[in-house]
Amino acid sequence: MTKEWALFLSTFATLLAIINPFEALPIFLMLLEGKDLSEHRRVAARATLYATLLLFFFLIFGSLIMQLFGVPLSMVRIVGGIILVKIGFELFSPSPNGGSIIPDASSKTANFAFVPLALPIMCGPGAIATVLGMQSEIKEAPEHIGRFAATSLAILCAMFVTYLCLAYAGKLVDKLGPMGIDATTRIVGFFVSAMGVGLVFNGVLQGLHEHGLIAPP
Known part of the structure; x- marks a missing residue:
């Protein structure tokens, strides 16, 4: 497996786990009741477009x-x-009522596609941190063009x-049910926490190396 392919898989899995579309389904359906x-489909397309543009903004201008x-x-x-x-811990543990990010559903002019769907549900702190972390790996690699392409594709x-x-939120909720969505969210939370620990570990090693406390790997 090439480094670019491994980076694509890790970035794709991490982003998908953090965004966790299953957790957004009840909010999405409530807003569009x-x-x-x-x-x-129209609102879903606009929300994902906004979130994609935000992620690419941080991918390109994050270092600046x-x-x-x-x-x-x-x-x-x-x-x-x-x-x-x-x-990850919040996903794994029972969720609070969490209604603070949901605007008044009775408002006809509320831009649900941008807030809260694109920001902060899709492009939240976790997704931004992931993109910035991946950008640090791209910048350090000699094959940065290939890694940038792999991250962009992810x-x-x-x-x-x-x-x-x-777009198919109604059918998914009917198929999975509340217990299925809850179980999926908890499993995803476990792996998000594991990915976070890996980022912390690599960051600590990099920091120690930058300060000359350990030899380069």
């Missing part, structure tokens, strides 16, 4: 943002890993799967 299938704030790449990995671990594939889940 009474709407037909064509409206579901880090330079402006003077944040080293190792710290990005550590903080991103901590965020992933926190999100983002597009993850968002396409998310679109399909939202």
